[in-house]
Amino acid sequence: IRQDYDEVSSYVAHYVKERINQFQPTPERPFVLGLPTGSSPIGVYAKLVDLHRIGQISFKNVITFNMDEYVGLPRNHPESYHSFMWNHLFKHVDINMKHVHILDGNATDLDEECRRFEALIARVGGIELFLGGIGPDGHIAFNEPGSSLTSRTRVKTLAYETIIANARFFEGDVTKVPKLALTVGVATVMDAREVLVVITGAHKSIALAKCIEEGVNHMWTVSAMQMHPKGLIVCDEDATLEL
Numbered sequence: 001i002r003q004d005y006d007e008v009s010s011y012v013a014h015y016v017k018e019r020i021n022q023f024q025p026t027p028e029r030p031f032v033l034g035l036p037t038g039s040s041p042i043g044v045y046a047k048l049v050d051l052h053r054i055g056q057i058s059f060k061n062v063i064t065f066n067m068d069e070y071v072g073l074p075r076n077h078p079e080s081y082h083s084f085m086w087n088h089l090f091k092h093v094d095i096n097m098k099h100v101h102i103l104d105g106n107a108t109d110l111d112e113e114c115r116r117f118e119a120l121i122a123r124v125g126g127i128e129l130f131l132g133g134i135g136p137d138g139h140i141a142f143n144e145p146g147s148s149l150t151s152r153t154r155v156k157t158l159a160y161e162t163i164i165a166n167a168r169f170f171e172g173d174v175t176k177v178p179k180l181a182l183t184v185g186v187a188t189v190m191d192a193r194e195v196l197v198v199i200t201g202a203h204k205s206i207a208l209a210k211c212i213e214e215g216v217n218h219m220w221t222v223s224a225m226q227m228h229p230k231g232l233i234v235c236d237e238d239a240t241l242e243l
């Protein structure tokens with residue numbers, strides 16, 4: 001538990017830096033990092049960019065996999081997760097864009113795209129550290145309430161609550177929010193050797209309580225973290241209101 005969003009962001013950015021540097025990635029043995037979007041990780045990315053600028057972290061031998069992407073949004077749409085990642089992280093650091101993997105929400109065969117993504121993760125030996133955020137309903141990636149805890153990458157219909165929550169990025173207009181997304185599954189995230197989830201704000205306090213103080217439950221998919229041997233939740237004081 002850290003005081004506020006800023007302290008959470010610093011903590012997580014330093015944590016990622018330490019992990020990558022300890023790992024000493026090389027072209028033959030890259031570090032595989034799972035990444036989220038949303039407002040939760042924006043501060044983490046800003047701090048990673050700062051750490052990169054002062055030479056404390058390099059992404060040269062880092063391979064990334066993003067959690068999810070909207071279906072049908074053009075890749076260059078300002079709210080696509082491709083645009084988000086480029087603007088908040090990739091354009092500022094020394095990552096090789098060939099090492100960046102983001103699901104293609106415009107693929108002609110979406111199921112095949114999801115299979116391809118899972119196969120790629122397996123081919124690089126799995127994900128070392130998966131960073132995540134959650135929605136106020138406790139979803140991780142786009143694994144909405146009711147998602148199987150053994151789910152893999154697939155097409156998902158967004159819950160109405162998620163559409164409302166994300167409308168703020170689409171001029172507040174729910175009709176402009178895509179209704180479908182491609183998302184890694186709960187099991188895809190839990191397969192990572194380490195999972196770190198950022199939870200900030202009072203609006204997520206019920207989700208945090210459900211996820212760590214109640215049983216593992218597919219209605220609050222991030223509760224699967226309880227089963228992970230190396231799962232870490234970094235939250236601010238506001239998010240602890242219901243604990």
Ligand code: GLP
Pocket residue numbers: 036037038039040041067068132133134135136139140141142162
């Ligand atoms: C979307 C994303 C999730 C993210 C969630 C919370 O639903 N698919 O990965 O965790 O938003 O977003 P925010 O951090 O903006 O609250």
